[in-house]
Amino acid sequence: MLKLLSSRQIRTHLPSPCVRVTAESTSNPLLTALSSITGLARRSRSKPGFYQRVFFCSGSSKDGPGEVVEVEMKSDKVEGDGSEASNLSAIVPTNPRPEDYLSVLALPLPHRPLFPGFYMPIYVKDPKLLAALQESRKRQAPYAGAFLIKDEPGTDPSVVTGSESEKSIYDLKGKELFNRLHEVGTLAQITSIQGDQVILIGHRRLRITEMVSEDPLTVNVDHLKDKPYNKDDDVIKATSFEVIATLRDVLRTSSLWRDHVQTYTQHIGDFNFPRLADFGAAISGANKLLCQQVLEELDVYKRLKLTLELVKKEMEISKIQESIAKAIEEKISGEQRRYLLNEQLKAIKKELGLETDDKTALSAKFRERIEPRKENIPKNVLQVIEEELTKLQLLEASSSEFNVTRNYLDWLTALPFGNYSNENFDVLRAQKILDEDHYGLTDVKERILEFIAVGKLRGTSQGKIICLSGPPGVGKTSIGRSIARTLNRQFFRFSVGGLADVAEIKGHRRTYIGAMPGKMVQCLKNVGTANPLVLIDEIDKLGRGHAGDPASALLELLDPEQNANFLDHYLDVSIDLSKVLFVCTANVVDMIPNPLLDRMEVIAIAGYITDEKMHIARDYLEKATRDACGIKPEQVDVTDAALHELIENYCREAGVRNLQKQIEKIYRKIALQLVRQGAANASPVLDVQAGKPNEEKTEVAEVVETSTEPVVTISDEQNKESSLEAKVVHEDHSSNQIQTPTNQSTDSKNAVRIEKEIEKVLVDTSNLADFVGKPIFHAERIYEQTPVGVVMGLAWTAMGGSTLYVETTQIEQGEGKGALHLTGQLGDVMKESAQIAHTVARKILLRREPDNPFFANTKLHLHVPAGATQKDGPSAGCTMITSLLSLAMKKPVLKDLAMTGEVTLTGKILPIGGVKEKTIAARRSEVKTIVFPSANKRDFDELASNVKEGLDVHFVDDYIQIFDLAFRCDQSEEKSLDEVHAATLA
Numbered sequence: 001m002l003k004l005l006s007s008r009q010i011r012t013h014l015p016s017p018c019v020r021v022t023a024e025s026t027s028n029p030l031l032t033a034l035s036s037i038t039g040l041a042r043r044s045r046s047k048p049g050f051y052q053r054v055f056f057c058s059g060s061s062k063d064g065p066g067e068v069v070e071v072e073m074k075s076d077k078v079e080g081d082g083s084e085a086s087n088l089s090a091i092v093p094t095n096p097r098p099e100d101y102l103s104v105l106a107l108p109l110p111h112r113p114l115f116p117g118f119y120m121p122i123y124v125k126d127p128k129l130l131a132a133l134q135e136s137r138k139r140q141a142p143y144a145g146a147f148l149i150k151d152e153p154g155t156d157p158s159v160v161t162g163s164e165s166e167k168s169i170y171d172l173k174g175k176e177l178f179n180r181l182h183e184v185g186t187l188a189q190i191t192s193i194q195g196d197q198v199i200l201i202g203h204r205r206l207r208i209t210e211m212v213s214e215d216p217l218t219v220n221v222d223h224l225k226d227k228p229y230n231k232d233d234d235v236i237k238a239t240s241f242e243v244i245a246t247l248r249d250v251l252r253t254s255s256l257w258r259d260h261v262q263t264y265t266q267h268i269g270d271f272n273f274p275r276l277a278d279f280g281a282a283i284s285g286a287n288k289l290l291c292q293q294v295l296e297e298l299d300v301y302k303r304l305k306l307t308l309e310l311v312k313k314e315m316e317i318s319k320i321q322e323s324i325a326k327a328i329e330e331k332i333s334g335e336q337r338r339y340l341l342n343e344q345l346k347a348i349k350k351e352l353g354l355e356t357d358d359k360t361a362l363s364a365k366f367r368e369r370i371e372p373r374k375e376n377i378p379k380n381v382l383q384v385i386e387e388e389l390t391k392l393q394l395l396e397a398s399s400s401e402f403n404v405t406r407n408y409l410d411w412l413t414a415l416p417f418g419n420y421s422n423e424n425f426d427v428l429r430a431q432k433i434l435d436e437d438h439y440g441l442t443d444v445k446e447r448i449l450e451f452i453a454v455g456k457l458r459g460t461s462q463g464k465i466i467c468l469s470g471p472p473g474v475g476k477t478s479i480g481r482s483i484a485r486t487l488n489r490q491f492f493r494f495s496v497g498g499l500a501d502v503a504e505i506k507g508h509r510r511t512y513i514g515a516m517p518g519k520m521v522q523c524l525k526n527v528g529t530a531n532p533l534v535l536i537d538e539i540d541k542l543g544r545g546h547a548g549d550p551a552s553a554l555l556e557l558l559d560p561e562q563n564a565n566f567l568d569h570y571l572d573v574s575i576d577l578s579k580v581l582f583v584c585t586a587n588v589v590d591m592i593p594n595p596l597l598d599r600m601e602v603i604a605i606a607g608y609i610t611d612e613k614m615h616i617a618r619d620y621l622e623k624a625t626r627d628a629c630g631i632k633p634e635q636v637d638v639t640d641a642a643l644h645e646l647i648e649n650y651c652r653e654a655g656v657r658n659l660q661k662q663i664e665k666i667y668r669k670i671a672l673q674l675v676r677q678g679a680a681n682a683s684p685v686l687d688v689q690a691g692k693p694n695e696e697k698t699e700v701a702e703v704v705e706t707s708t709e710p711v712v713t714i715s716d717e718q719n720k721e722s723s724l725e726a727k728v729v730h731e732d733h734s735s736n737q738i739q740t741p742t743n744q745s746t747d748s749k750n751a752v753r754i755e756k757e758i759e760k761v762l763v764d765t766s767n768l769a770d771f772v773g774k775p776i777f778h779a780e781r782i783y784e785q786t787p788v789g790v791v792m793g794l795a796w797t798a799m800g801g802s803t804l805y806v807e808t809t810q811i812e813q814g815e816g817k818g819a820l821h822l823t824g825q826l827g828d829v830m831k832e833s834a835q836i837a838h839t840v841a842r843k844i845l846l847r848r849e850p851d852n853p854f855f856a857n858t859k860l861h862l863h864v865p866a867g868a869t870q871k872d873g874p875s876a877g878c879t880m881i882t883s884l885l886s887l888a889m890k891k892p893v894l895k896d897l898a899m900t901g902e903v904t905l906t907g908k909i910l911p912i913g914g915v916k917e918k919t920i921a922a923r924r925s926e927v928k929t930i931v932f933p934s935a936n937k938r939d940f941d942e943l944a945s946n947v948k949e950g951l952d953v954h955f956v957d958d959y960i961q962i963f964d965l966a967f968r969c970d971q972s973e974e975k976s977l978d979e980v981h982a983a984t985l986a
Contacts, residue, residue, distance in 0.1 A: 098187055098203050099223050104145040105132055106208075106217040107188070107200070108177060113295045114146040114186040115282035116202040117275065122146075123196050126173070129216035133198060137190050145206050145221055147185035148292050174214030183208050184224070184296040205295065226274050229300040239304045240273055243280055246311045250318050273300050280307035284314045358397050362406060363389050369413040376418020381573050385412060404510060411517055412571060414525045420579065421529045424488040425456035437482040438475055439619060440612045442944050444468070444603055448483055461487075463531075463577065465558045467539070467584040467597075470605030471797075473655020476585040479605075480535040483583060490527035494519050497538030502548030505557060507570035517570035520557065520577065531579035539596075540586035551593045558582055558599045606916035607654025607801075609923060609947055613647045614640070621660045629667045636670055639764040646768060649775035652924070654801075654917065666771045670761050677759065782865075785895060789887035791966070793879035794900040794921055794930070795871070796914030801921030803898060804864060806876065808883040811859040818856045824864035827872025833902070834862055837880035840907055844881070844963065845888050854888040875912040877903035878931070878959060882966050893966040898922050899931035907959040911935035916943055919951070928952055931962055 107122060107129075114120045124130045136142060149172075172180060184207050188200035205224035212218040229236065281294035281303075290310060297303040366389060370377060377385075388409050395402040424430070430452050434445045447466070455461035468476040477493070484491035499505075508515035516522075523534055542551045556562045563577040586592060589602055608616065626633065651659040763771060782805060783790060789808040794801065811821065820838045822831055842855040862880065864871055878901040886893055900918055902910040911933045912918075919940070922930050928950075932940060934957040940948065956962055 098143060098189075101141070101143050101187065101221075102223075103212055103218060103220050104143060104187065104206070105129065105136070106178070106181060106185075106219045107144050107146045107198075108149045108172065108181065109146050109185075110149050112288045113148045113182075113292050114188055114200060114202040115278045115291075115295065116186060116204055117278065118202050118282050119191075120146070120188075120200045120202070122198050122200060124198055125196060126216065130193070130196060130198075132216045133190055134193055137193065142190040143203075144188055144190060144200070145185050145208075145219060146188040146200055146202070147181040147183075147208065148288060148295075150180050150182060174217060175211070177217050178211045178214075178219070181208065182292055182296075184292070185221075186295070187221075187223070205298075224298060226300055227298050229273070231273065233301075236273060236301050236304065239301065239308060240276055243276060243304060243308050243311060246308070246315050247280060250311065250315055273304060277303040277307040280311045284310040285317060286310045286313065359393055359395075362409075363392060366409050366413045373418055378417065378574070381412070381417065384573055385409065388412070408510060408570075411521065411525065412573070415521065415571075415575070416524055416528050416530050419529055420531045421489055423455065423461055423531070424486070425452050425461075427452055427456070430486040433486045434482055437485075438479060439615045440608060440944070441475070441479070441605060443942070444479060444605060447601075447603055448486065452487065461531075461579075461581075463560060463563070463580045463582065465560070465582045465584065465600045467586060467589070467592075467600035467602045468605055469540075469586045469589045469602055471607055471654040472587060473653065473657030474605045474607055475656070476605060477535065477537060480533065480583040480585070483581075484533040487533065487581070489581065490529050490532040491535070492523040492527050492532050493535040493537060494523070495537040496550060496554075497541040498543045499550045500543035500545030500547060502550055502553045503569070505550055505553040507568040509569050510572075515570055517568050520566065521568050521571060521575070524575070530576065531581070533581045533583060536582060536584045538586070539584040540588055540591035551596055554596055555599070558584075558596065560599075604916075606914070607920060608656060609920045610644065610647055611946055613651070613656055613659060614643060616656050617643055617647070617659060617663060621656065621663050625660070625663050625667050628664075629671045631667060631671055631674070635674060635760055636667070637760055637762050638666070639762070642764045642768045645765050645775075646772065648924070649777050650772055652777045654920075662772050666763060669771050670763075673761060674759075786892050786897070788890055788892050789883055791879050791883045791886065791893050792898040792925070792927065793876050794898050794918035795873070795875070796917050801914060801917030801919070803921050803925045803927070804871070804876075806862065806864055806879045806883040808860055808862045808880075808887045810887065811861050813858045815857055817859050819859045821859070821861045822863075823861070824867055825870045826864060827870065829874050830864075830872050830876060833874050833877040834880055836903060836905060837877050837884060839905060840877075840903060840959065841881050841884035841888065844907070844959070845885060849889070852888065855884075860884070860887070874902040874910075875900045877901065878909060878962055881959060882962060885963065886967075889967070891967050894929060894968060896926070896928040897931070897966060898925070898927040898929070899962060899966075901931065901933045901956070901962075903959055909933045909957050909959060909962075915939040916947065919943060919947055922951065923947070929954065929965075931956060931965065933957065 107124070109120070109122065112120075124133065133144060136144070184205060186202040187204050187206050188202050190198060191201055192199045206221040207224055209220045209222055212220055277294065277300065281291050284291070284307075290306070294303055294306045294310070297306060366385070370382075370385060374382070388405055392402070392405050392409065395405060427449055430449060431445070434448065438445075451461070451464065468479060470476060480493070481491055496504075503518065505518050505520070507518035507521060520534070523532065524530065536554075539554075542554075544551070556566060557577070560578065563580070565574040566577045567574055584600060589597060592600075622638065626636065646662055647659060650662050769775070786792065791806050793804050793806055795804050796802075820834065822834050826834070838855070838860075845852055845855060862883065864876070878899050881903060882893060882899065900912055902912060904910065915932065915936050916939075919930070929952045931954050934955040937955045940953060940955075954961070954965060956965075
């Protein structure tokens with residue numbers, strides 16, 4: 001409710017809001033409206049220029065009156081003869097009067113119509129129209145007609161138009177502009193012109209009658225007056241009171257509306273019903289068409305109704321605005337309150353000594369870290385820490401430099417300066433641990449024990465750089481972990497395979513966003529000791545990109561003379577890495593840069609022979625896989641024959657990684673079979689009817705009699721193709737009972753009941769293919785008896801050793817047709833070896849058989865299977881010579897003979913590499929006699945006894961020795977290669 005105060009009392013009781021008028025008050029616009037509408041404002045009838053002051057209270061508080069505003073109001077005439085009193089405008093009168101203007105300039109309004117009593121700035125882009133407005137203002141006739149522009153046909157008036165459409169409105173002129181104007185507009189007084197901006201004040205309604213001129217557009221108008229109305233009509237009063245009440249509610253939420261009221265009353269005078277309707281429509285946020293309807297409506301009651309609808313909508317919008325503002329204010333005030341409380345809590349705790357600020361707490365934390373080991377930290381590092389701590393206290397906590405300094409101190413104080421783990425130099429314990437974790441690898445274990453023995457004698461151990469090279473799956477990474485456990489050192493592993501950024505090794509500069517130290521600093525922080533074992537994996541696969549060469553960065557890290565003062569780019573202080581034991585792994589050492597390889601002690605791991613793989617599978621792989629699959633040992637029995645066949649025909653590579661995969665595959669299928677059998681054996685008794693072999697869900701049991709216990713093989717006929725056949729061994733003899741019904745005739749079908757309690761799945765050579773599929777590898781020996789022109793050689797591969805045959809056959813023979821054709825994807829080195837072998841073979845044949853013109857008159861074809869495999873290397877020279885001489889002399893070589901060695905033009909045998917791999921390949925092919933260069937005798941002697949056991953090895957340094965050994969066979973067994981192939985086909 002509006003609360004109104006005055007200097008004197010009104011004795012009559014009024015049903016409308018009470019307005020009290022006094023001479024000491026200042027004017028309030030809304031009070032003026034109320035007083036004008038209700039007729040309660042007292043005016044002096046004797047003095048036409050009487051001024052009154054009105055106090056208006058707009059508050060609705062229960063505690064007392066709200067804000068009191070003083071309004072001054074001037075009255076000119078008194079009501080008489082029942083006619084409506086008219087109030088003159090506060091605008092300075094002009095001569096002639098506004099109603100005398102019947103022809104005016106037409107100003108287009110693009111956005112909203114202009115209501116009487118309101119200001120509106122517009123922009124006039126037409127120079128002629130602007131000049132005409134200035135001229136009329138100079139002639140003391142500052143009036144023009146303001147008319148709203150109609151929307152273009154087919155456009156939505158609710159859609160906001162852009163600047164382009166505005167420009168098109170300003171371009172309208174003459175007849176086109178006249179057709180786009182609404183008929184009803186407002187007579188506007190031109191108050192000021194600043195550039196192209198014109199300030200208008202609305203006076204009264206106009207209606208266009210006709211166009212007078214086009215440029216600038218001038219129109220004839222009629223001045224419109226409101227239709228007569230009864231000011232005492234209750235409906236009109238009620239409608240006006242509802243408009244006032246709604247405006248009052250809106251005024252509470254928006255102070256801007258109060259300014260509208262004040263400005264309106266200054267220029268239009270007192271409120272009455274028509275002016276109240278105009279005021280409500282003008283300040284509402286309705287679209288221009290609805291406002292134009294109010295402007296065109298001359299019936300006061302209808303105009304009030306239209307205005308009431310608009311202000312009601314405005315009230316709803318104000319409520320939404322208020323709710324949005326309240327929600328945002330609550331959110332902001334809640335956050336501010338929480339922040340204020342936190343700050344107060346910090347201040348209270350700091351005052352009581354319970355808590356310090358962030359910077360003090362951080363400094364205390366960093367000092368607490370370094371205090372116990374301050375004596376072990378180098379002086380230069382301590383100096384840097386102190387400088388950074390002082391810098392931290394001077395920085396603001398919100399600055400970016402503060403975070404950089406805090407992170408730097410966090411890394412620097414977390415490093416384990418002088419903190420070493422207690423090493424264990426017990427050689428017997430180390431031997432036990434290494435044997436527990438790995439089978440074989442005697443040379444690697446010996447080197448580790450040597451390192452431990454030296455450390456025990458010296459009382460301390462120095463950092464070393466060891467490189468374990470070998471094919472995949474031989475256990476290089478797991479050896480590094482075992483070494484750490486043996487020495488009681490912390491273990492840290494990181495892979496450099498594909499690494500192309502030097503910053504991963506040396507760290508980033510602190511100036512970069514998100515900078516971090518290198519891997520070695522991260523390692524020391526994680527392990528907490530200064531003497532860990534660091535395993536650098538895949539060092540032969542280092543990359544190189546735009547960010548530098550990591551291999552060159554590793555030179556400082558892996559150099560025992562330099563890593564005592566390793567400098568990380570992030571920390572920018574020296575770190576002692578001399579106590580760190582580095583273990584690197586590589587598949588091929590040839591891929592490691594020579595300067596880096598020179599800093600390492602390479603230990604080659606050639607791979608495992610079949611016997612070693614058998615022990616590894618039994619003692620390590622099978623046990624771990626069985627536990628991982630949840631299978632008990634008494635449920636599975638994998639025979640040695642099946643395991644041997646699995647190694648020979650499926651897992652022939654040097655390592656045991658593929659062997660582990662195949663064993664896991666077997667146990668997964670066994671687990672699935674046991675689960676299926678458990679579901680099928682939900683009933684404890686199984687009936688098998690022999691007379692119904694085609695009946696669904698019938699299991700046929702075949703009883704196999706043995707000397708110890710019966711073995712029952714069960715196959716489901718319904719799932720015959722997909723199920724695996726397995727032998728089920730019954731552990732309990734009493735559980736195997738074949739019951740024959742006594743009450744059944746001899747012609748009836750016998751039912752066999754098998755009670756299953758504990759079943760064991762037997763995997764042997766007969767059903768191994770059901771678990772792992774068809775064999776991948778076949779026997780490397782193609783010939784039982786080596787034919788003429790064929791010799792077995794030994795080769796080294798990244799997967800271990802392998803045997804390969806060198807085959808030579810005759811293409812054509814004729815005078816002077818001697819030539820050599822090579823196939824088998826041979827590399828350049830191997831092609832040169834073939835040419836050298838051809839020359840040496842001709843030389844030896846000429847010495848042994850001077851009358852034999854075989855090489856001069858025969859075109860030969862030398863092939864090295866398999867053709868899909870690329871081959872290269874010099875060690876096949878002696879094998880090629882022997883193959884060529886075998887064909888020339890038509891003599892086969894010694895049975896079960898394999899050889900390797902590089903041959904010079906003079907027939908000398910040069911040393912080769914991969915002795916262990918080639919020896920393993922020879923054992924796998926059941927070779928009995930091997931020929932090695934004499935220079936490799938020491939390498940062979942260092943091999944384990946189980947690798948070279950049962951082999952007849954000959955060491956030669958001249959090819960004549962190989963010739964005498966290879967062709968000491970019985971001549972009665974001579975067969976050509978074509979004859980052997982023909983016999984094989986037959």
